[in-house]
Amino acid sequence: MSLxxxxxxxxxxxxxxxxxxxxxxxxxRLRQGRILxxxxxxxxxxxxxxxxxxxxxxxxxxxxxxxxxxxxQRQILHATADLGKAKVESGKETLTQLNPDVExxxxxxxxxxxxxxxxxxxxxxxxxGSDNFETKFLVNDAAVxxxxxxSHAGIVRWQGQTMTVIPGKTACYRCLFKEPPPPxxxxxxxxxxxxxAVAGTIGSIQATEAIKYLIGFEEGLLTDRLLxxxxxxxxxxxxxxxxxxxxAACRPLMTTETPVSKxxxx
Numbered sequence: 001m002s003l004x005x006x007x008x009x010x011x012x013x014x015x016x017x018x019x020x021x022x023x024x025x026x027x028x029r030l031r032q033g034r035i036l037x038x039x040x041x042x043x044x045x046x047x048x049x050x051x052x053x054x055x056x057x058x059x060x061x062x063x064x065x066x067x068x069x070x071x072x073q074r075q076i077l078h079a080t081a082d083l084g085k086a087k088v089e090s091g092k093e094t095l096t097q098l099n100p101d102v103e104x105x106x107x108x109x110x111x112x113x114x115x116x117x118x119x120x121x122x123x124x125x126x127x128x129g130s131d132n133f134e135t136k137f138l139v140n141d142a143a144v145x146x147x148x149x150x151s152h153a154g155i156v157r158w159q160g161q162t163m164t165v166i167p168g169k170t171a172c173y174r175c176l177f178k179e180p181p182p183p184x185x186x187x188x189x190x191x192x193x194x195x196x197a198v199a200g201t202i203g204s205i206q207a208t209e210a211i212k213y214l215i216g217f218e219e220g221l222l223t224d225r226l227l228x229x230x231x232x233x234x235x236x237x238x239x240x241x242x243x244x245x246x247x248a249a250c251r252p253l254m255t256t257e258t259p260v261s262k263x264x265x266x
Contacts, residue, residue, distance in 0.1 A: 035056055039128075040091040045199070056102060056210070064108055064109050124213075128140075143165060158231045171247075174247050
């Protein structure tokens, strides 16, 4: 990746290059960045869209699903003409049309303990746009073990939440939630609904966190705190999250030799 910007790139990204603490150096760092986005759906769509627009160098999209009509209310990577198409392919086409500078790598597979290490090893920052607790705990535990910074988020109805994890430095998702809730207590978008704009708000925050991390602006990251959003009341609230010394994912006793498959959902 070039350590300089072309005249066209300077014009394309001029408005963010003007931003204090960003500048040309930040743009070059972003151009060198590699971000994996888990899910090309409600959260992954706005995250990927804004990262591509901002000039992120490489975006990985992982999603095994195809575009359905009910997706289009919130999943802005896809259009009516994409119905039936693989989400990662639809997403790649949209992002490439938006910004040909960005390399988009597609993974039309489900994330699991059999492929997560290989995938995570290729990227600097992970955006978790998954829609189930099993995957969210899988992502957290693997990211902590592999020391990959990532953004967690969840959305349902009028609500959203998000936090950023820097393994070895901050609290992780399992420090906050030790294990998945009982199935009877789980709300999801398919059963409970979701306002599309809520996904846009939270996904945009995730993209912002990825950009800040990649340009070296770590002091302002959403770490050691969970940001909650109530769109109905139009209120944001922050909850302090402390590192749990007995956390099954990030406690000091967890050695680097422990396979990811052994620490998932213990």
